[in-house]
Amino acid sequence: MRLLLPCLLVLAPAAADAQTAPAAPAAAIAPAPAFEARAKELTTLLTDLAGYDGFFSPSFRAAIPRDKFEPLRASLVEANGPVTGVRVDTMTSPWLGTLEIDYRDAVAMATMVVDSAAPHQVSGLRITSVASRVSSIDAVSAALRALHGNTGFALAKLGAGAPRLLASHQPDRPFAIGSAFKLIILAELVRATNAGERKWDDMVTLDGSELPGGGYTMKPRGAQVSLRELATQMISISDNSATDILLRTLGRERVEAMLPVVGVKDPARNRPFLGTLEMFKLKGIEANDLAGRWLAADEAGRRALLDGEVAKTPMLLIRPTLFRDGKPVRIEQIEWFLSPADLVRVMDWLRRNTEEPKGADARAVLSKNPGITPAAAGKWQWVGYKGGSEPGVMNMTLLLAAKTGDWYVLTGSWNDPAQAVSELRFAGLISRAAELAAP
Incomplete structure (x- = not known):
């Protein structure tokens, strides 16, 4: 019997701890341009892993190789339909924030961490919840x-x-x-x-x-x-x-x-x-x-x-x-x-x-x-x-x-x-x- 925590599906290491910023109103923090760019790229990555190595940092890829990430990515698509878009929701720091990932049949919430140093690769990605779009x-x-x-x-x-x-x-x-x-x-x-x-x-x-x-x-x-x-x-x-x-x-x-x-x-x-x-x-x-x-x-x-x-x-x-x-x-x-x-x-x-x-x-x-x-x-x-x-x-x-x-x-x-x-x-x-x- 596997442990079931439906609202905490980990897709990647929790690499955010070292980059947590002092508490501040979420609305006052804007994402870094590189963070926004990676968020937009995530739509493509969750459809096709061709850019996996360039998108994720070496530490991420060491912890979650492509062959381990792919079944998780595929299971999300199988359960919820294709990805249609990604939006930045709130930011804890310019390099750490939450995203809304739109699937055809559901909306997933995710936490993403982007390295502040070039080439600004993603060092952490965690799906925190998936909610169906049904209306009744x-x-x-x-x-x-x-x-x-x-x-x-x-x-x-x-x-x-x-x-x-x-x-x-x-x-x-x-x-x-x-x-x-x-x-x-x-x-x-x-x-x-x-x-x-x-x-x-x-x-x-x-x-x-x-x-x-x-x-x-x-x-x-x-x-x-x-x-x-x-x-x-x-x-x-x-x-x-x-x-x-x-x-x-x-x-x-x-x-x-x-x-x-x-x-x-x-x-x-x-x-x-x-x-x-x-x-x-x-x-x-x-x-x-x-x-x-x-x-x-x-x-x-x-x-x-x-x-x-x-x-x-x-x-x-x-x-x-x-x-x-x-x-x-x-x-x-x-x-x-x-x-x-x-x-x-x-x-x-x-x-x-x-x-x-x-x-x-x-x-x-x-x-x-x-x-x-x-x-x-x-x-x-x-x-x-x-x-x-x-x-x-x-x-x-x-x-x-x-x-x-x-x-x-x-x-x-x-x-x-x-x-x-x-x-x-x-x-x-x-x-x-x-x-x-x-x-």
Whole structure:
């Protein structure tokens, strides 16, 4: 499972730090003529890489060679249509500014750094957001329906009773949701802290158990970390090591018990509730047909596999190309499965159970990474977010507080077991939906 940060797609090194100017009103800073010239050239470069070496500085090309840049450039065009123009938006210094890149179907925001010394090559380029041009929620829904594979979508208004769907497409169909499953773990932590069974400042002592990639993989045995920090890392940057530590600490059975509590219609499909490393092993270890035996087993047999062979098989046996080759792997069989309507109910439960002051920690965790473009997030008073992806899987789920005081949930999923999905295209559509849905 890859880390998903839809509103921070890095196309190039962040080379801007050394050229940050003192704070000043953006309107008071004009771009250097060479900066404007490079901005105009970017339209051509994003269409044809023939001028790549002359456009980018040696340090940029060393970090992002042409053969690595090209797939990123092509994915933007595939998702959003051809580039039609580039405009300078605001400047931090004469050599550092933000750009609006017009595609046929979307507008991308980018940060660009140009060397102040001749020949004034571009030393940094970062796409910070991509927003679709669709003009209505119905148009978003239609665009989602037109994507390959299967998609689901729901926009719901929350209140004292059950959520009220305002727009939807296949809201009751279960989809693989990637790292959005971590919302269930967060829900159990909210329940436990609300009940006084745990405190957000409780410390967890690492026991040296094998962990998937993340910030805690190399921490020594005996190191301590708070539940608050683990939850923050799990939700805000989808840290898989933090996730597995929390799942082990809170208890698999307690997390499973939350599935019906938060409104998941078919909790049995997500039992046993997998940790991330367990899922990686089932998908990525070919020896002894772990996946085949998992799929053939009943729930009791699957629990025995997790506690026995899966736990004992070293992660070094996971094939190194897992997820890196862009090919979906058993996404209809080994994953976490929730429908858009399930995710609406999950977010509604989190809203209801974080309303008192004791819910401030959970809301801080949920809102650290808004997941959508700044323009879309700016339409709302508060944004909570979790999403997830792997090849063939994409989910984005938002809990939104309107400036009027009303609450909403927006969620979308895209699955295709035959090919990868375009994260850029999907993120642009969901961000645009969030912008359009604001009262």
